[in-house]
Amino acid sequence: MNAPTDVLLEALDVTLEYDDGSRRVRAVDGVSFTLARGMFLGLVGPSGSGKSSLMFLLAGLRPPSSGEVRLLGKPLPASPDASASARREHVGFLFQEPFLVPYLSVRENALGHTTDAQASARLDELAAEIGMADKLEERPHRLSGGERQRASLLRALANDPELVLADEPTANLDQTTGRAVIDLLRRQTRAKGLLVVTHDPSMLTGADRVLFLRDGRLVEG
Amino acid sequence: MDAAATGRAARRALSPWTYLLRNPRRILPLFGIQALVTCLLVLIITPTNAFEATAEANVRPLEIFTIVSPRLRREFDEELLAVLDANPHQQERVRAKMLWVRTPMIVGEGYAPLIALPVEVRDAFLKRVELTLVDGRLPEPGEDGAVLHEAVVRARGMKLGDKFGQLIDPTDPTPGRFTLVGTLAGESRMGIADFAYADQPFFVLARRDPFQVVYANAGAKDASDAYLHAATQEDGESAFRVVDDDYVRGRIEANLKNLPLILGFITFSVAIVVALVIALLNMIAFQVRVDEFGLLLAIGHARRRLVGKLAAEAFAVAATGWLVGLALGLLGVWIYDQVWLAPQGILLRVLDPRPLLFSMSVPVLSTLTGAIALARRLRRMDPVAVIQRRGV
Numbered sequence: 001m002n003a004p005t006d007v008l009l010e011a012l013d014v015t016l017e018y019d020d021g022s023r024r025v026r027a028v029d030g031v032s033f034t035l036a037r038g039m040f041l042g043l044v045g046p047s048g049s050g051k052s053s054l055m056f057l058l059a060g061l062r063p064p065s066s067g068e069v070r071l072l073g074k075p076l077p078a079s080p081d082a083s084a085s086a087r088r089e090h091v092g093f094l095f096q097e098p099f100l101v102p103y104l105s106v107r108e109n110a111l112g113h114t115t116d117a118q119a120s121a122r123l124d125e126l127a128a129e130i131g132m133a134d135k136l137e138e139r140p141h142r143l144s145g146g147e148r149q150r151a152s153l154l155r156a157l158a159n160d161p162e163l164v165l166a167d168e169p170t171a172n173l174d175q176t177t178g179r180a181v182i183d184l185l186r187r188q189t190r191a192k193g194l195l196v197v198t199h200d201p202s203m204l205t206g207a208d209r210v211l212f213l214r215d216g217r218l219v220e221g
Numbered sequence: 222m223d224a225a226a227t228g229r230a231a232r233r234a235l236s237p238w239t240y241l242l243r244n245p246r247r248i249l250p251l252f253g254i255q256a257l258v259t260c261l262l263v264l265i266i267t268p269t270n271a272f273e274a275t276a277e278a279n280v281r282p283l284e285i286f287t288i289v290s291p292r293l294r295r296e297f298d299e300e301l302l303a304v305l306d307a308n309p310h311q312q313e314r315v316r317a318k319m320l321w322v323r324t325p326m327i328v329g330e331g332y333a334p335l336i337a338l339p340v341e342v343r344d345a346f347l348k349r350v351e352l353t354l355v356d357g358r359l360p361e362p363g364e365d366g367a368v369l370h371e372a373v374v375r376a377r378g379m380k381l382g383d384k385f386g387q388l389i390d391p392t393d394p395t396p397g398r399f400t401l402v403g404t405l406a407g408e409s410r411m412g413i414a415d416f417a418y419a420d421q422p423f424f425v426l427a428r429r430d431p432f433q434v435v436y437a438n439a440g441a442k443d444a445s446d447a448y449l450h451a452a453t454q455e456d457g458e459s460a461f462r463v464v465d466d467d468y469v470r471g472r473i474e475a476n477l478k479n480l481p482l483i484l485g486f487i488t489f490s491v492a493i494v495v496a497l498v499i500a501l502l503n504m505i506a507f508q509v510r511v512d513e514f515g516l517l518l519a520i521g522h523a524r525r526r527l528v529g530k531l532a533a534e535a536f537a538v539a540a541t542g543w544l545v546g547l548a549l550g551l552l553g554v555w556i557y558d559q560v561w562l563a564p565q566g567i568l569l570r571v572l573d574p575r576p577l578l579f580s581m582s583v584p585v586l587s588t589l590t591g592a593i594a595l596a597r598r599l600r601r602m603d604p605v606a607v608i609q610r611r612g613v
Contacts, residue, residue: 052609061519061605080604081524088521095608099516103243104234112234113520120230155520 007073008163008193009035009058014067016053016216027053029216030067035163035193040186042204043197045213051197054213055167058195060087072162088113092156094185096168098148100140106151107136110158119158126154130184146177153184163193170203178203235526237534241541247506248538251499255542255587256549258495259580263550266484266576267569268557271327274568275410276473278372279324279333282350282409283466287435287446288319288336292462293454297431304452304460305433310445315342315434318419319464320395322369322385322412325376327567333373335395335412336434337419349436350409357381357403360415366402369412374404376566397421481575488579496586503535503591507598514599515607528596535591539584547577 016028027050035041045051056062058069060076060083069076072090077083100109110123127133130150140148149169156164166185170178182203185194196204204210212219233239241248291301305314316339321332338346340362347353352370360366369379379385379401388398399414437445446467452460507514517527551571558569 056605059519080518084518084521084523086521087519091521093520097608099512099608101234101513101516103240108230108234108239111230113517113522114231117228 006037007034008037008039008071009195010068010070011054011058012068012070014054014057014064014069016050016057016062017065027216028057028064031213031216031218032067033211033218035195037162037193038191039208040189040194040196040206042201042207042210043195043213044199044201044204044210047199049213050216051199051213052167053216055165055195055197059091059093059165060084089159090162092159092161092164094149094152094156094164094166094169096171098140098145098152100148100151100155102140105137105139106132106143106154109140109151110155113155114159116159119160122160123154123158126157126188130154146173149173149177149181150184153181153188157188161192163195164189166194166196168198169196170198170200175202235530237530237537240534241537247509251502251506251538252542252545254495254498254502255539255583256546258491259543259546259583260550260553262488262491262580262583263547263576264553264557266488266579267550267554267571267573268327268562269480269484270573270575271562271567271569272331272477272480273473274570275324275326275331276469278408278410278568279331280466280469280473282334282411283464283469284442285350285409285436287437287442287449288317288464289433289435289449289461290319290431290464292459295431297433300455301460304454305435305449308435308445308448308452310437310441310448312436312438314436315339315346316416317432317434318414318416319432320414320419322373322395323377323393324373324410325565325567327562327569332394333370333410333412335367335369335399335414336432337414337416338434339416343413346434347405347413350407350411352405352407352409352411354403355406357401359413360402360418362415363417364402364415365398365400365418367399367412367414368403368405369401370410371404371406372410372566372568373412374401374566375564484575484579489582492582492586495583496590499535499539499587500590500594504594504598507531507595511602511607514602515604518602519604519608524599528592528599531595531599532588532592535595536584536588539587539591543580543584546583547580550576550580 011031011033013030013032014028015026015030017024017026031054043051043054053062057064060069060071061080063078063080071086076086104112107123111119124133127136130153132147132150132154135143135147135151140151143151164185169185170181173181182196185196186206198204201210289305291297294301305311318337320335320337322335324331324333343359354368355371357368359368381401381403383401384398385393385401386395386398387393397419405412435445435449446463446465449461449463454460514527518524554569555571558571562569
């Protein structure tokens, strides 16, 4: 396990409640944990356990009903719009579906959202490393499913983020490709923080810590 | 070098042109509607200047001389002639009669001056108004001959030897009877007849007033006209009815005074309808981009910046559609002028600023309504809902 040097992400007793018709739902219930630099944190749980809700809380896309999320030591603003610049600067996202803007090339998808002047050179290196060097000028519709997920990975990492949040990044991939994506993520985020949400615990081999979520509560960690 | 490459890719990714050029099938309906409407507005509005352009050509001679007739008397008696000759700015005056010749316009008809002059002053007059005889001959003394401007001849479909006037056609506003004996060319649309002929009784019965053509000294036309307007006879009454360029232009402007209002109303109404259609099409086009904007919001793009991107795209489509519509409209107007109007002697200003200004309301309103509709949609967009819908 890598020794953590500083804290990247903290969840402090966070709760997320919302109304579902006449019913009040508590999707996340008093979750607390810390993700330090160099750490690979896994989050597993059955379907409907609140994994995605917790991920959206951690990303600042949903404000917690109570508790606090701190990114790089600073509380995330309650409004998703107010936390946008922090998200863009410090966090890389990888989703289950390889979200890519269809009319942009892989390079444009990756660099269109970066604020880092060195991103282009980093992107070329990353692309070479993950076998996408010859695909950088292609549009998403010309890529296979695995290539699209790797293109999403390039976008997530192009800005050299402090933290990568990956929500079910291997759900649509076969076991081998999924394993390769996780290995890539791990390699590229060794000096950063990585949080992988998955329903498949086998993808978390080598994780520094694995959190289990059930009915919105951490049951083990 | 690397920073420049990063900057280029980032700019390209968010540039409105990137989306527009790479999604031509989605853009084409928006672009096409705006180009077509702009083109139609140019084709509708521009020909309305034919009234002014043709009337202006008819007025042009009055920048060189002024026509004066007695206001309250039937003739120029010695007293009125004395008042005329007391004009310190007058260079020369010539006895004349003034008639009008019917000229077809783009809608209805206009009237070009036909001045009956004594033979001895004719050549000097033609030189002053910069008209030259291009076909036929000038009328002989006492003859019913008339020379008309070539555009008027063309517009009326006449040829040398043709006759015109009330004695030939009762609906013709030109009194008497004339035979076309020649055609004139030049900027001023007017004709010349013989004074001795036009002084015959049936012209008097037709109540053609006696006129004097007054030439002012060089640079003193305005002062001379001011004197003629202010001149009074012995009893203190105004002495003359003065037909100068200001008077005729005033009449033309009074006749056309509601035209800009009507054009503005038509254009604005069209622009509003088009803007609503464009807003609707923008919303439909946006539906297929929900994932794109949900993603951009999720990864940290500011909503305001994305609204700016959508507004820039809407503006780029509107502005391009407008420019292409203008170009097509101008081409259409030019063809219309060459094929239809010019052969009829109808003047048209192909390059007219009014269609440009009026039709500008189309891109402005389209951009505004499109951007507002998309901004409202984007403001309500929840990126989490978009991501979850995609199966996260």
